[in-house]
Amino acid sequence: xxxxxxxxxxxxxxxxxxxxxxxxxxxxxxxxxxxxxxxxxxxxxxxxxxxxxxxxxxxxxxxxxxxxxxxxxxxxxxxxxxxxxxxxxxxxxxxxxxxxxxxxxxxxxxxxxxxxxxxxxxxxxxxxxxxxxxxxxxxxxxxxxxxxxxxxxxxxxxxxxxxxxxxxxxxxxxxxxxxxxxxxxxxxxxxxxxxxxxxxxxxxxxxxxxxxxxxxxxxxxxxxxxxxxxxxxxxxxxxxxxxxxxxxxxxxxxxxxxxxxxxxxxxxxxxxxxxxxxxxxxxxxxxxxxxxxxxxxxxxxxxxxxxxxxxxxxxxxxxxxxxxxxxxxxxxxxxxxxxxxxxxxxxxxxxxxxxxxxxxxxxxxxxxxxxxxxxxxxxxxxxxxxxxxxxxxxxxxxxxx
Amino acid sequence: xxxxxxxxxxxxxxxxxxxxxxxxxxxxxxxxxxxxxxxxxxxxxxxxxxxxxxxxxxxxxxxxxxxxxxxxxxxxxxxxxxxxxxxxxxxxxxxxxxxxxxxxxxxxxxxxxxxxxxxxxxxxxxxxxxxxxxxxxxxxxxxxxxxxxxxxxxxxxxxxxxxxxxxxxxxxxxxxxxxxxxxxxxxxxxxxxxxxxxxxxxxxxxxxxxxxxxxxxxxxxxxxxxxxxxxxxxxxxxxxxxxxxxxxxxxxxxxxxxxxxxxxxxxxxxxxxxxxxxxxxxxxxxxxxxxxxxxxxxxxxxxxxxxxxxxxxxxxxxxxxxxxxxxxxxxxxxxxxxxxxxxxxxxxxxxxxxxxxxxxxxxxxxxxxxxxxxxxxxxxxxxxxxxxxxxxxxxxxxxxx
DNA sequence: ATTTTAAATTCGACAGTCAAATTAAATAAT
DNA sequence: ATTATTTAATTTGACTGTCGAATTTAAAAT
Numbered sequence: 001x002x003x004x005x006x007x008x009x010x011x012x013x014x015x016x017x018x019x020x021x022x023x024x025x026x027x028x029x030x031x032x033x034x035x036x037x038x039x040x041x042x043x044x045x046x047x048x049x050x051x052x053x054x055x056x057x058x059x060x061x062x063x064x065x066x067x068x069x070x071x072x073x074x075x076x077x078x079x080x081x082x083x084x085x086x087x088x089x090x091x092x093x094x095x096x097x098x099x100x101x102x103x104x105x106x107x108x109x110x111x112x113x114x115x116x117x118x119x120x121x122x123x124x125x126x127x128x129x130x131x132x133x134x135x136x137x138x139x140x141x142x143x144x145x146x147x148x149x150x151x152x153x154x155x156x157x158x159x160x161x162x163x164x165x166x167x168x169x170x171x172x173x174x175x176x177x178x179x180x181x182x183x184x185x186x187x188x189x190x191x192x193x194x195x196x197x198x199x200x201x202x203x204x205x206x207x208x209x210x211x212x213x214x215x216x217x218x219x220x221x222x223x224x225x226x227x228x229x230x231x232x233x234x235x236x237x238x239x240x241x242x243x244x245x246x247x248x249x250x251x252x253x254x255x256x257x258x259x260x261x262x263x264x265x266x267x268x269x270x271x272x273x274x275x276x277x278x279x280x281x282x283x284x285x286x287x288x289x290x291x292x293x294x295x296x297x298x299x300x301x302x303x304x305x306x307x308x309x310x311x312x313x314x315x316x317x318x319x320x321x322x323x324x325x326x327x328x329x330x331x332x333x334x335x336x337x338x339x340x341x342x343x344x345x346x347x348x349x350x351x352x353x354x355x356x357x358x359x360x361x362x363x364x365x366x367x368x369x370x371x372x373x374x375x376x377x378x379x380x381x382x383x384x385x386x387x388x389x390x391x392x393x394x395x396x397x398x399x400x401x
Numbered sequence: 402x403x404x405x406x407x408x409x410x411x412x413x414x415x416x417x418x419x420x421x422x423x424x425x426x427x428x429x430x431x432x433x434x435x436x437x438x439x440x441x442x443x444x445x446x447x448x449x450x451x452x453x454x455x456x457x458x459x460x461x462x463x464x465x466x467x468x469x470x471x472x473x474x475x476x477x478x479x480x481x482x483x484x485x486x487x488x489x490x491x492x493x494x495x496x497x498x499x500x501x502x503x504x505x506x507x508x509x510x511x512x513x514x515x516x517x518x519x520x521x522x523x524x525x526x527x528x529x530x531x532x533x534x535x536x537x538x539x540x541x542x543x544x545x546x547x548x549x550x551x552x553x554x555x556x557x558x559x560x561x562x563x564x565x566x567x568x569x570x571x572x573x574x575x576x577x578x579x580x581x582x583x584x585x586x587x588x589x590x591x592x593x594x595x596x597x598x599x600x601x602x603x604x605x606x607x608x609x610x611x612x613x614x615x616x617x618x619x620x621x622x623x624x625x626x627x628x629x630x631x632x633x634x635x636x637x638x639x640x641x642x643x644x645x646x647x648x649x650x651x652x653x654x655x656x657x658x659x660x661x662x663x664x665x666x667x668x669x670x671x672x673x674x675x676x677x678x679x680x681x682x683x684x685x686x687x688x689x690x691x692x693x694x695x696x697x698x699x700x701x702x703x704x705x706x707x708x709x710x711x712x713x714x715x716x717x718x719x720x721x722x723x724x725x726x727x728x729x730x731x732x733x734x735x736x737x738x739x740x741x742x743x744x745x746x747x748x749x750x751x752x753x754x755x756x757x758x759x760x761x762x763x764x765x766x767x768x769x770x771x772x773x774x775x776x777x778x779x780x781x782x783x784x785x786x787x788x789x790x791x792x793x794x795x796x797x798x799x800x801x802x
Numbered sequence: 803a804t805t806t807t808a809a810a811t812t813c814g815a816c817a818g819t820c821a822a823a824t825t826a827a828a829t830a831a832t
Numbered sequence: 833a834t835t836a837t838t839t840a841a842t843t844t845g846a847c848t849g850t851c852g853a854a855t856t857t858a859a860a861a862t
Binding site (some may be wrong): 425471 | 811813
């Protein structure tokens with residue numbers, strides 16, 4: 001209980017500065033409800049520790065006013081650098097951000113393997129991190145923290161990967177192992193959650209307290225933000241949107257079960273339908289086949305349209321269920337795969353409105369947000385920034401005490 | 402920010418006393434992390450205002466120990482009495498509780514109408530409340546607050562019933578209207594949420610921070626407790642579990658849409674299947690028909706079993722989706738309708754385990770909790786108690802300030 | 803009676819917030 | 833140029849509230 005109150009204030013002020021960008025103390029006071037006096041003392045502390053900085057001048061804003069000019073405060077970007085890593089199926093992407101969240105450097109690399117044992121993965125991650133820093137004027141030692149996202153089931157509290165398609169063994173204590181190896185704090189999470197983090201920090205969820213992010217990559221992922229924080233189930237395996245059942249004894253899913261949403265909307269689900277009775281597919285590359293499918297549909301091919309149509313309707317049904325369960329303010333469909341545009345078509349989104357319980361209030365906003373390849377890594381970096389900020393604040397509290 | 406810290410302490414201590422029953426100050430201190438000194442001052446305040454009381458003696462516990470004996474503190478039941486009202490389709494039940502949560506009196510009455518305009522409903526509620534108090538040695542004036550639950554979509558923050566099958570008009574400001582009429586605070590909510598409240602305060606969710614309650618009455622309802630508090634969507638229309646879609650273009654639901662879970666598991670859904678091609682149903686009373694259906698199934702009738710079987714599997718699928726989305730620690734199937742036992746059969750619950758994403762951690766516990774008729778009203782009363790406690794604490798803070 | 807033990811209270815130090823007064827830094831007026 | 837005005841930020845002093853340590857209280861053990 002001791003020193004707790006000040007910690008709350010510090011956290012409130014720091015996160016407010018991060019959220020609404022450069023702003024003067026007086027507005028901080030108004031927005032947080034903390035008195036000017038206290039804002040002064042807290043910001044002095046944060047300045048002292050280098051977490052924030054005053055912006056030299058404010059070049060003469062809109063209208064010239066008299067009185068002592070405001071002094072803007074902002075997060076000091078150059079105090080820390082962090083790396084965000086997204087480990088994908090056969091590739092890895094790494095983004096290096098400063099503490100303000102500016103992407104300083106991007107790195108992408110193909111990987112020879114898809115599945116690793118713990119030692120191999122640690123070695124690979126370390127090596128690729130070094131590669132990524134080489135492209136900048138930084139070294140590995142300059143990074144203050146690392147965020148890592150990978151597919152699978154991740155116990156965030158313990159830092160353990162319960163299961164991942166990228167790992168040969170279960171229950172790998174990846175966070176601590178990597179942290180020890182790198183000599184700096186590491187934060188790991190499921191990759192769908194990282195997209196939610198990216199949206200929350202840098203994207204369309206920036207000032208929204210409750211929203212849901214649905215991603216389509218290979219599978220269908222989901223991140224839930226409630227009350228400004230990521231909701232993870234009790235075992236870290238909630239939010240398995242792709243494996244919610246949309247049909248009793250339905251189509252077979254990669255996971256071995258039947259009727260999963262994923263088994264109706266993922267690449268493989270669409271392509272296997274075409275495998276019988278058409279010659280539309282057959283190249284070795286699924287991406288190529290998907291392109292052919294979409295092309296055919298656009299050209300008016302009835303079979304192709306039928307396949308895509310059902311997928312879209314199943315997807316709409318899944319989304320409608322999310323609305324019925326969560327009644328969120330906002331759903332963000334986030335991803336980079338343009339070829340899945342058909343799932344995000346306006347009429348799909350419109351049809352959701354019809355299969356949702358009706359109220360007088362406006363239905364939740366559903367928006368499509370297309371990101372580049374770096375989105376995932378950015379989310380991982382956001383997670384590292386958040387964790388690092390928390391660590392630093394705690395350290396600060398201990399120092400003062 | 403002023404006086405806030407003390408408020409936090411007060412709330413923590415009061416709710417801890419309520420949660421773990423009579424306990425001495427020293428344990429309060431340990432459990433809340435608040436120092437003994439502060440516990441003394443806060444409990445003194447609460448005692449002063451009559452919210453809690455010391456239990457005269459603790460008759461000599463297990464082993465005789467020396468030292469100053471502990472003095473247990475408990476919520477003072479007789480300081481307040483509240484009524485909880487559940488407005489059902491053609492009946493109303495009212496429970497009167499003391500501030501400790503003890504059910505002092507139960508009342509049930511059939512209603513002549515199912516749907517009311519605002520004035521009629523207010524009059525009915527007031528009249529029935531008076532009837533309910535008549536059975537006790539209390540009068541309406543002795544009630545300090547009233548909780549009311551009814552089916553429909555309720556905006557809890559504004560106290561407005563957006564829509565209800567019991568009301569002829571939409572957007573009725575029921576809370577304030579009833580509050581004004583009765584001259585005491587009123588709290589209203591959706592009835593499924595009230596069951597969750599009942600479980601949280603008096604039932605199986607007592608010391609669980611995150612759980613989901615599914616109720617089967619006429620429809621299928623759900624209440625979600627996350628982080629110790631009820632989750633309501635942004636428009637107060639989340640948690641519509643009964644209207645999540647389990648089949649694309651599926652069975653027609655009462656709500657006019659297709660494929661709702663309710664359209665597969667509710668009474669009317671089962672009976673309408675039997676209406677064609679069997680003579681199993683046909684009495685005027687659905688309850689009687691349901692009994693006949695279940696009887697036939699037990700006797701081995703293939704059609705009856707087929708009907709019940711599909712309903713059970715659909716129900717399991719819906720529950721599995723909840724698990725996949727929320728990954729809760731606990732799901733409580735709460736209700737009184739024994740005739741729906743088939744939905745709660747062990748093999749149904751077991752089958753859920755198979756259609757849920759597998760992890761090493763144990764799957765969520767799914768328990769069946771059968772309550773009596775008063776459950777709903779008890780939940781409404783719990784809501785009133787909670788709200789009243791909050792009001793009283795706020796008042797206390799203002800008085801001191 | 804006296805000692806021992808443990809709960810509860812009291813006391814004084816300290817942390818932290820805030821309103822009000824003061825200082826700082828700019829423009830406007832003379 | 834100098835003074836007045838205006839507004840942001842800081843400083844000051846009062847006050848709230850928490851906590852550890854010392855003290856008091858109420859019992860059993862000696």
